[in-house]
Amino acid sequence: MKRRTEEVEITVEFGGNIEVETGDDVFDHLLNTLLFYMNSPGEIEATWDLRHHLWEDTGVVLGKAIKEEIDEEKIARYGSSLIPMDEALVLASVDLSRPYLVTDLNPVEKETGFSLALTRQFFEALSRSLEVTIHLRQLAGTNAHHVIEAGFKALGNCLKQAMKATTRVESTKGGLK
Numbered sequence: 306m307k308r309r310t311e312e313v314e315i316t317v318e319f320g321g322n323i324e325v326e327t328g329d330d331v332f333d334h335l336l337n338t339l340l341f342y343m344n345s346p347g348e349i350e351a352t353w354d355l356r357h358h359l360w361e362d363t364g365v366v367l368g369k370a371i372k373e374e375i376d377e378e379k380i381a382r383y384g385s386s387l388i389p390m391d392e393a394l395v396l397a398s399v400d401l402s403r404p405y406l407v408t409d410l411n412p413v414e415k416e417t418g419f420s421l422a423l424t425r426q427f428f429e430a431l432s433r434s435l436e437v438t439i440h441l442r443q444l445a446g447t448n449a450h451h452v453i454e455a456g457f458k459a460l461g462n463c464l465k466q467a468m469k470a471t472t473r474v475e476s477t478k479g480g481l482k
Contacts, residue, residue: 306370312358317370319347327351329359331418335457336363342461343468345374360423364430371435375401375468382475384466390455393446397459400438401467402476408441412452419449424456437467 306317323346325336336349349367353359385398395410406429410421432439439460446452 306366306373308362308366310358310362312355313351313353313362315349315351315353315359315363315366317347317349317363317366319345319370319374321348322346324348325350327359327363328353329356329418332356332360332363332423335454336367338454339457339461342458343464345371345465356420356423357426361426361430364427364432365434368431368434368437371464371468377401378474379471380475381467381469381471384463384468386459386462386466387444388455388459388462390446390451390458392448393451393455394444395446395452395455395459396440396442396444397456397463398440399460399463399467401464402436403438404433404436405438406432407439408456410441410443410452410456412443412447412449414447414449416449419453421449421453424453428460437464439463 308315323337323340325333327333340347351359351363380401382401387396428439441456443452
């Protein structure tokens with residue numbers, strides 16, 4: 306999956322090893338973590354003008370790439386995960402059927418490169434393009450690195466669960482849309 310605009314050029318391909326090179330060390334770390342916990346090796350490469358464009362557009366491209374990888378009707382659909390990381394504790398839950406984001410991640414101790422605004426932009430774009438409801442709840446934690454990374458780990462675990470193949474459509478309506 307590729308996206309090229311006047312602001313960014315982003316490529317996402319699944320398979321092989323996990324290789325992330327966006328030019329933003331913090332985002333590389335978080336995307337690597339997400340792919341690892343999703344158990345979805347792949348490559349993400351990007352060039353960009355502003356970090357905001359990088360984070361948001363990567364959410365769009367990654368969501369579309371994941372969507373191509375799954376059989377939307379015969380998947381587990383739901384996933385939940387509770388991740389501790391030092392003093393942080395984050396709960397995540399997903400529903401792979403419609404886009405919506407609820408998050409209350411709000412660490413009090415800031416850390417260079419770990420931006421709540423950019424994190425939210427990424428999660429919102431991913432939610433829209435993948436058509437996934439994402440709930441991220443901070444149950445404990447103060448350090449921005451720990452809280453945000455725990456959120457990416459928990460989301461990765463949730464997506465891994467929700468994307469698993471099933472033999473039936475997980476909906477009483479007979480379809481996920």
